[in-house]
Amino acid sequence: MQRRLLILGSTGSIGESALDVAAALGPSCRVVGLGARRRWREMAEQIRRFAVHDAALSEDDAAESLRGASLNGTRIRGGARALVELVEQTDADFVLSAIVGAAGLPATLAAVERGLTIGLANKESLVVAGSILMPLAERTGCRLLPVDSEHSAVFQALRSGRREEVRRVILTASGGPFRSWERSRIENATIAEALKHPTWQMGPKITIDSATMMNKALEVIEACWLFQLPAEQVEVVVHPESIVHSMVEFRDGSIIAQLGAPDMRTPIQYALTYPLRADACGERLNWSELRQLNFSAPDLERFPCLSLGYEAARRGGNAGAVLNAANEVAVEAFLEGRIRFGDIHRLAARALQTHPLQSDPTLDELLACDARVRQEVRQWIC
Ligand code: NAD
Numbered sequence: 001m002q003r004r005l006l007i008l009g010s011t012g013s014i015g016e017s018a019l020d021v022a023a024a025l026g027p028s029c030r031v032v033g034l035g036a037r038r039r040w041r042e043m044a045e046q047i048r049r050f051a052v053h054d055a056a057l058s059e060d061d062a063a064e065s066l067r068g069a070s071l072n073g074t075r076i077r078g079g080a081r082a083l084v085e086l087v088e089q090t091d092a093d094f095v096l097s098a099i100v101g102a103a104g105l106p107a108t109l110a111a112v113e114r115g116l117t118i119g120l121a122n123k124e125s126l127v128v129a130g131s132i133l134m135p136l137a138e139r140t141g142c143r144l145l146p147v148d149s150e151h152s153a154v155f156q157a158l159r160s161g162r163r164e165e166v167r168r169v170i171l172t173a174s175g176g177p178f179r180s181w182e183r184s185r186i187e188n189a190t191i192a193e194a195l196k197h198p199t200w201q202m203g204p205k206i207t208i209d210s211a212t213m214m215n216k217a218l219e220v221i222e223a224c225w226l227f228q229l230p231a232e233q234v235e236v237v238v239h240p241e242s243i244v245h246s247m248v249e250f251r252d253g254s255i256i257a258q259l260g261a262p263d264m265r266t267p268i269q270y271a272l273t274y275p276l277r278a279d280a281c282g283e284r285l286n287w288s289e290l291r292q293l294n295f296s297a298p299d300l301e302r303f304p305c306l307s308l309g310y311e312a313a314r315r316g317g318n319a320g321a322v323l324n325a326a327n328e329v330a331v332e333a334f335l336e337g338r339i340r341f342g343d344i345h346r347l348a349a350r351a352l353q354t355h356p357l358q359s360d361p362t363l364d365e366l367l368a369c370d371a372r373v374r375q376e377v378r379q380w381i382c
Pocket residue numbers: 008009010011012013014015035036037038039058083098099100101103121122123124147148149200201202203204205206264
């Protein structure tokens with residue numbers, strides 16, 4: 001199978017891993033387009049390495065610099081709509097959606113509208129607008145393949161039975177760097193401590209989300225949309241080794257798990273080669289080094305963000321958009337040293353409590369809600 005791949009967020013952690021996978025897959029995967037925000041030097045290198053003919057940077061200045069990097073024959077778009085236009089006009093058949101945050105929604109939506117196959121890493125798109133994206137994908141014939149390791153694991157495990165035989169999905173969580181810390185110590189954790197993830201190398205936003213366990217909260221909502229399940233059928237279990245990537249329990253009590261080394265190249269590759277498999281380019285699990293696999297229930301008192309995810313999933317409507325927007329602003333403020341670690345949860349909880357619930361929002365209403373919550377939370381921080 002030949003893939004023509006467009007990577008949105010190519011300069012990020014997932015984007016770079018995807019390029020490794022593309023290189024390993026060789027001629028069966030051609031990179032035809034790249035999109036990102038501003039790191040034009042990295043993108044210039046990627047364009048040269050993969051002879052890419054279509055690229056976009058959402059920051060105009062960066063796009064201008066990229067045009068000056070003498071990349072003959074590459075079309076370079078710049079500006080806020082550049083990535084959407086890239087998706088609208090690409091000759092790719094597979095779009096890897098790996099921008100961080102709700103900023104990834106417009107380009108992901110454009111790929112869904114075109115009915116392209118999507119490898120979805122950008123979970124925030126679904127958290128904000130799953131109610132728009134999922135029915136639209138159904139109409140356009142767009143295939144949404146999960147790239148998030150937990151959801152890829154569930155997707156693979158689901159091949160063991162029929163949908164009506166599924167009892168529940170069990171998402172594993174590493175527990176992050178503060179898994180065994182006291183609540184008071186977590187409250188005042190520093191930026192450096194929060195950025196030190198024990199098992200995964202990732203971009204800064206998702207690393208902080210893992211430390212608060214908001215990442216798992218967003219993943220619960222993501223799972224509800226991807227697998228069309230109510231929140232009660234999505235459970236979370238803490239598994240610090242990050243070897244069991246997630247599980248599906250069927251009605252007969254059988255639990256099917258997917259295991260592997262914690263290496264995002266594996267789920268990225270699976271999405272790209274699906275429904276086939278290719279030789280691993282990521283790390284393989286070394287059983288002789290594996291001592292034990294531990295599991296425990298999450299502690300919702302020390303990691304209250306997880307409860308907010310369940311609350312937003314149950315409420316539906318615009319609740320995912322509210323939670324996500326508040327979290328994005330709070331994480332940014334924490335990374336800038338303007339709030340304490342414990343404030344991230346308080347701001348997200350306050351947004352969810354105070355923002356009016358809208359039960360069947362349109363896309364425009366969701367985008368307006370996202371903007372309003374960001375503005376509100378910024379005011380609370382000042
Ligand atoms: P990152 O910060 O390393 O990279 C983000 C990418 O998005 C960069 O290429 C950046 O240029 C681009 N970007 C950011 N804002 C943009 C904008 N406004 N317009 C255009 N491009 C923009 O992030 P990451 O860790 O690679 O995560 C990307 C997504 O994948 C997130 O949604 C994250 O939750 C998800 N994810 C990541 C991992 C991981 O291991 N890193 C695992 C599972 C899911």
